[in-house]
Amino acid sequence: MKPPPFSYHRPDSVDEALGLLATLDDPKILAGGQSLMPMMNFRYVMPANLIDINRIDDLSRTENGGETLRIGAMVRQRDLEFSDLVKARCPLLHAALLNVGHVQTRNRGTIGGSLSHLDPAAELPAALMALDATLHVGSKRGTRDVAITDWSMGYMTPNLEMDEMLTAITIPLWPAGHGAGFVEFARRHGDFAMAGTAAMLALSPSGTIERVALAVTGVDIGPVRLHDAEAMLAGQTPSEALFADAAQTAGAVPGLDDVHASKAYRRKLAIVMTKRALAQALAQAQGGGDD
Amino acid sequence: MTDRMTISLTVNGDAVSREVSVRMTLADFLRHELGLTGTHLGCEHGVCGACTILMNGRTARSCLTLAVQADGQSIDTVEGMADGDDLSPLQQAFIDQHGLQCGFCTPGMLATITELLNTNPDPTEHEVREWLSGNACRCTGYQGIVDAALAAAKTLQGKVP
Amino acid sequence: MSWVGSAVKRVEDPALLQGKGQFVDDIHLPNMVEAAILRSPYAHAKVGAIDASEALALPGVHAVIAHADLPTELQAQIPLLVPNPAIHYPVMQYVLAKDAVRFAGEAIAVVVADDRYIAEDAAERIIVDFDPLPAAGDFRAALEPGAPTAHAERDDNVAAAFSQAYGDVDAAFANAAHVFREELFQHRGAGHPIECRTMLAAHDPVTDTLTIWANTQAPHRLRDVYCRMTGAADNQVRVISPDTGGGFGSKVQAYPEHMAIAAAATQLGRPVKYIEDRREHFLATHQERDQLWDLEIAVDADAKILGVRGKLLHDSGAYLPWGIITPFISASTTPGPYVLPTYKLDVTCIFTNKVATTPVRGAGRPQATFAMERLMDRVARELDLDPAEVRRRNYVPAAAMPYAVGLTFRDGSPVVYDSGDYPACQAKALDLADYDTFRAKQEAARSEGRYIGIGVASYVEGTGLGPFEGATVKVTPGGHVIAQIGASAQGQGHRTMLAQIVADRLGVTPEDVTVTGGNSADLAHGIGTFASRVTANAGSSAHVAASNVREKILKIAANLLEASEEDLDLEGGRVFVKGVPEMGKSFGEIAVVANGMPGFSMPDGISVGLDDTTYFKPERSTYANGCHVAEVEVDIETGNVAILRYVTAHDCGTIINPMMVEGQVAGGVVHGIGNALFEWMRYDEGAQPTTVNFGEYLLPMATEMPTIEQTHIESPTPLNPLGVKGAGEGGTIPAAAVIASAIDDALRPFGVKITQVPVTPEYLLDLIAQRRND
Incomplete structure (x- = not known):
């Protein structure tokens, strides 16, 4: 299980990286390496050219835009986990991060790597889907923005052309006082989710649901937004029965069979996870927003 | 040519410079180029944690890191933990609490607990277990390892049990 | 004070905790090359021509060895070590697949190169002419009439059948107040020690001896199987099991890979190392399951x-x-x-x-x-x-x-x-x-x-x-207390356990006892570390051997000190008159006597050497x-x-x-x-x-x-x-x-x-x- 031969490139700037992407034969971007390197060790992936973007400082910045948060593609998951800004303004992302792999992999793994690898059971794409994130993509041909809903093009296939690279993610922030919940079911702590739900709730002064966002991971080939559930919840007074009803719609997500679980089981889990994520989000919203 | 590259890094406090094949993993570099065979390979796909080392003070899988990526970085391995013949409090705790049997996973465990105690000097048992969730041990049932981490935390805080 | 029964800290630990253990992959020999193994992607297939030309053309590749390239005596099945009349078809794996493969992962060829990276590159370039056959998958389905057979030459999949019984069971059921029936399925998986299988073979042409370092749970078995297959004499082959990263049964067997790597080292005249990776461990290391x-x-x-x-x-x-x-x-x-x-x-x-x-x-x-x-x-x-x-x-x-x-x-x-x-x-x-x-x-x-x-x-x-496990306990003229056993350790703490037993018998501390194990040259015979048997067998052997050495110390000392044996005591590496520590001799001095003086006859009733080898047979x-x-x-x-x-x-x-x-x-x-x-x-x-x-x-x-x-x-x-x-x-x-x-x-x-x-x-x-x- 040794990686196959490749040529190694270590650009110092985004521009240089994009230039290499445009010109090199069979290139692959090396970000945190926590998914790509195992696949190379197994020789499932054998790129001719490896472009290591770990030295590009521009990709490792997190910027507070007031109403938005812009996160560079190479920001390490562990740095985001430690970020007071993320914790305070985007508690969903913080909660999701705690479920991503293990400390040792989060130390290296990046937010952009997770999105570009796009494992069906990954936590971050679902969290970002609930957050309505926009993904910034660059190439020598120019830049373009992709809505998170348009990111997954199929099984482990992000919306990226061969010469393109994810450079940053922008998250529109919800007002302070909202509640977030991220609940997943995995056989062991740190495993990819067999089903997981990201939930955000904002309550009106009268206690009704003013705004809600729900996305599930681990069930289908990519993250799935639960629009029907959101519609059922909007404007209503939260209750256990309401959450249980709304969560039922998670059972309609298409679903994937694999060695870990059948799609039927995954759908059942999605319902339970959605119910629990909503309860967690509500508790946080009622507790004043911060954890 | 980009299939070989000269790298300079710090390993256990010593400056090291070598020309390496670009596809060589950091684990193989440490083991075979530097002879630091304390870092072990158990799965080579980032799950078992035996190859865990500290890179700039943070744990990383040396099987998922290329040696060229360690260029300019500071690496700490199990070989640098003792002060001469004096074991560190954590190493001593592993002896006292029977935290190892075959010893193969141990270097990775030591690296993880080192970062844990630097981050959180007084962890609960649950926190220790969560940190260890990225390191597999097949011998001990984890019990001695958890006990060793907790005992080392006490020693390091001056609260010798 | 007795060491047996107390929670003595392990003598194994300090080295392992400092990265100073010596596992097989930590050993680097001069001129050493590394192997990868080409394995079957099919669960069942006929194997035809093997074309290794592209692999051999790759710089850094030294050899590709398939079945036909092995020495004749290794173009054979691994012997069945534990035959039983209940076995219908005693079939074993070839060292390298002969004309068929019968599980996905079966070894087909050994590729030897400068390093493992190149060896894996080369293995990918070997072209094998496979003819896939239907495979027997689930063992329950494999019993059905007409199911694909695991061995194409067989009509069914029954490997063996036997009964265990006593008493009149049917009468008991006829007279029972209640009868309950269950169908139970248990699956177990695999051992998965964190260290996979490892081996390093080196042939010394001067002495025509082969040394195999392998993380085996049974070094003597491995030596014996190799000797049995190749006709080599016991003293031409040494198997050493150094520090080993867990076993749990998976490292007991003498595997085909052991023989293939030994053959590669002998053929190339260079030390050959093979480190199984985790994917191979999933495929080719024995499991115990359904x-x-x-x-x-x-x-x-x-x-x-x-x-x-x-x-x-x-x-x-x-x-x-x-x-x-x-x-x-x-x-x-x-x-x-x-x-x-x-x-x-x-x-x-x-x-x-x-x-x-x-x-x-x-x-x-x-x-x-x-x-x-x-x-x-x-x-x-x-x-x-x-x-x-x-x-x-x-x-x-x-x-x-x-x-x-x-x-x-x-x-x-x-x-x-x-x-x-x-x-x-x-x-x-x-x-x-x-x-x-x-x-x-x-x-x-x-x-x-x-x-x-x-x-x-x-x-x-x-x-x-049983049947046995052995131990040698000896005291050297330098006063060192040494215990050697044949069985190898995979983390159990044998050295500490044996040191405790020997220390008690000889009045020293466990730290004073140097224990070695897992080297087939140390003891003539050994069975292995499995079935929770080492403490009972090797521990008992060490106890008896140390007791015999103790007796000899007393005998010689009684003679030298002109005291009766009953009046002597052992402590701190010395034997002395009870209550008069200065009237005594060090173990080293006793060993000098026991080892004899050139030209002098051995003292009356004293056998040669301050050592004893015992094979305890329960x-x-x-x-x-x-x-x-x-x-x-x-x-x-x-x-x-x-x-x-x-x-x-x-x-x-x-x-x-x-x-x-x-x-x-x-x-x-x-x-x-x-x-x-x-x-x-x-x-x-x-x-x-x-x-x-x-x-x-x-x-x-x-x-x-x-x-x-x-x-x-x-x-x-x-x-x-x-x-x-x-x-x-x-x-x-x-x-x-x-x-x-x-x-x-x-x-x-x-x-x-x-x-x-x-x-x-x-x-x-x-x-x-x-x-x-x-």
């Missing part, structure tokens, strides 16, 4: 057992490297701690196109214990009795020891339980687990909508079996036992099982080192919990493995594992001088049974009954749903 039990129990109106009968199907995999040992152990473990008056089990071993099955920690016993304990729980449920009470009514009483079960064990000896107090063992476990107060706790939890349950399981385990196995209690919580919405408490009462006879015994038990339990809830080596219907990495095959990790609370009983065995039994596997054996028992109890309101492990959350949720719909 058994299907169809079992009936007959009890009287008071829940006393009258008989057990049924059928056992065992998946042998494609070859029989360890004969039928595993199912044989299963069949003789069933009676467990109970008075079982009649018994009959018909066993069928089945070939499939999967890697061979050989013992993994527990070796067939977890399956048997699962089967028997599930029946005991069934009796309790049907008769509305407490499960612990049903067991109490049936335990062999302590006063009945030694107790002849009526069966024959795998070593051919009658199964006679030598010592133990099973009711007392259960009582200790229940007490520690607060069993009596659990029902109140359970009721309170249920009123909150939480489903918690408690389970109990007992087992008896044959350990310390007359039969010792039987350890234990009782486990587990408390679990089931999430009825997800099917998740969380272990809240896990209690063990363990009896392995005299305890040499309580710290190390507890470590063995805790590790064993977690392995067993892995079998119960997580580990599942899966194959599809065509026998292609589908769990080939640690993301797919789930090892138990720290977060999900409970603290193992332990208590101990010591029932010394009369069968060896130390009174010791084995401790390495008892933790694993009842774990699946006790977890199943606790889950059933937690889900009693739904009437759920676990009949297979591992219990995945999906399986459990389906069971709950089924019961709800019933």
Whole structure:
């Protein structure tokens, strides 16, 4: 299980990286390496050219835009986990991060790597889907923005052309006082989710649901937004029965069979996870927003 | 040519410079180029944690890191933990609490607990277990390892049990 | 002061904790090259022409060795070490595939290159002409008429068939008040030590000797198999097992790869190292897995057992490297701690196109214990009795020891339980687990909508079996105390254990004793480290050898000091007149005398050398036992099982080192919990493995594992001088049974009954749903 031969490139700037992407034969971007390197060790992936973007400082910045948060593609998951800004303004992302792999992999793994690898059971794409994130993509041909809903093009296939690279993610922030919940079911702590739900709730002064966002991971080939559930919840007074009803719609997500679980089981889990994520989000919203 | 590259890094406090094949993993570099065979390979796909080392003070899988990526970085391995013949409090705790049997996973465990105690000097048992969730041990049932981490935390805080 | 019985800190630890261990992959020899192995991608195929030209053209590649390139004597099957007349077709794996492959992962060719990276590049360039054949996948389906056969030349997949029986079982069933039947499936997975298999072979042309460093659990077996195959003399081959990263059974066998790497080193005249990677370990290292039990129990109106009968199907995999040992152990473990008056089990071993099955920690016993304990729980449920009470009514009483079960064990000896107090063992476990107060706790939890349950399981385990293991104890003229055993260690702490035993006999401290093991050149004979046998065998040998050395020291010293032996004492590496320490001699001085003076005759009655080699040969196995209690919580919405408490009462006879015994038990339990809830080596219907990495095959990790609370009983065995039994596997054996028992109890309101492990959350949720719909 040794990686196959490749040529190694270590650009110092985004521009240089994009230039290499445009010109090199069979290139692959090396970000945190926590998914790509195992696949190379197994020789499932054998790129001719490896472009290591770990030295590009521009990709490792997190910027507070007031109403938005812009996160560079190479920001390490562990740095985001430690970020007071993320914790305070985007508690969903913080909660999701705690479920991503293990400390040792989060130390290296990046937010952009997770999105570009796009494992069906990954936590971050679902969290970002609930957050309505926009993904910034660059190439020598120019830049373009992709809505998170348009990111997954199929099984482990992000919306990226061969010469393109994810450079940053922008998250529109919800007002302070909202509640977030991220609940997943995995056989062991740190495993990819067999089903997981990201939930955000904002309550009106009268206690009704003013705004809600729900996305599930681990069930289908990519993250799935639960629009029907959101519609059922909007404007209503939260209750256990309401959450249980709304969560039922998670059972309609298409679903994937694999060695870990059948799609039927995954759908059942999605319902339970959605119910629990909503309860967690509500508790946080009622507790004043911060954890 | 980009299939070989000269790298300079710090390993256990010593400056090291070598020309390496670009596809060589950091684990193989440490083991075979530097002879630091304390870092072990158990799965080579980032799950078992035996190859865990500290890179700039943070744990990383040396099987998922290329040696060229360690260029300019500071690496700490199990070989640098003792002060001469004096074991560190954590190493001593592993002896006292029977935290190892075959010893193969141990270097990775030591690296993880080192970062844990630097981050959180007084962890609960649950926190220790969560940190260890990225390191597999097949011998001990984890019990001695958890006990060793907790005992080392006490020693390091001056609260010798 | 006695070292035996105290929690001596391990002498192994300081080196391992500083990265100074010496594992096979840590050894670099001059001129060394590295190997990769080309393995079959097919579960079953004919193998035709092999074209290695592109591989050989790659810079840095030294050789590609396939079947036809091996020396003639290695163009052969690995010998069957444990033949048995019950075997229908004693077929073994070739060193390298001859004309067919019979499991995905079977070795076809060895590629030798400057390093492993290049060797893997080259292996990808070898073109093999495969002709795929239908494969025998699931062992149950493989018994059906017309099923594909694992060996194309055979008409069926029956590898072996035998029965274990005593008493008139049918009469017992005819007269029973109750009869219950269960179909039980247990899957175990693999050993998965964190260090995979490793080997390094070097041939010295000057002396024509071959040295194999291998992380084997049986160095002498490996040497003997190599010698038997090649015709080499014992003294031309040395096998050294250095530090080894766990074994759990997976490293016992003399594997085809060992022979192939030895051949490569000899052919190339260079040391060749082969380090199995994890993917290969999933494919080609022996596993122990599927058994299907169809079992009936007959009890009287008071829940006393009258008989057990049924059928056992065992998946042998494609070859029989360890004969039928595993199912044989299963069949003789069933009676467990109970008075079982009649018994009959018909066993069928089945070939499939999967890697061979050989013992993994527990070796067939977890399956048997699962089967028997599930029946005991069934009796309790049907008769509305407490499960612990049903067991109490049936335990062999302590006063009945030694107790002849009526069966024959795998070593051919009658199964006679030598010592133990099973009711007392259960009582200790229940007490520690607060069993009596659990029902109140359970009721309170249920009123909150939480489903918690408690389970109990007992087992008896044959350990310390023969034929022998040896030890040499010697004192050198420099005063060094050395103990050598043949058996190798994989983390058990043999060196510490032996140092404690020898220190007691010679009046030194464990640190004063240098212990080595696992070098076939140190002792002429050895069997190996498996079946929880090293302390009972090698420990006893060291005890006897050290006692003999002690006697000799006393004899020589009595002569030199003109004192009687009874008046002498040993302490601190000296022998002296009791109460007069200055009137004495150092061990070194005694050794000088024992080693003789040139030209002088040996003193009267003194044999040469201050050393002794003993091979302790137990007359039969010792039987350890234990009782486990587990408390679990089931999430009825997800099917998740969380272990809240896990209690063990363990009896392995005299305890040499309580710290190390507890470590063995805790590790064993977690392995067993892995079998119960997580580990599942899966194959599809065509026998292609589908769990080939640690993301797919789930090892138990720290977060999900409970603290193992332990208590101990010591029932010394009369069968060896130390009174010791084995401790390495008892933790694993009842774990699946006790977890199943606790889950059933937690889900009693739904009437759920676990009949297979591992219990995945999906399986459990389906069971709950089924019961709800019933």
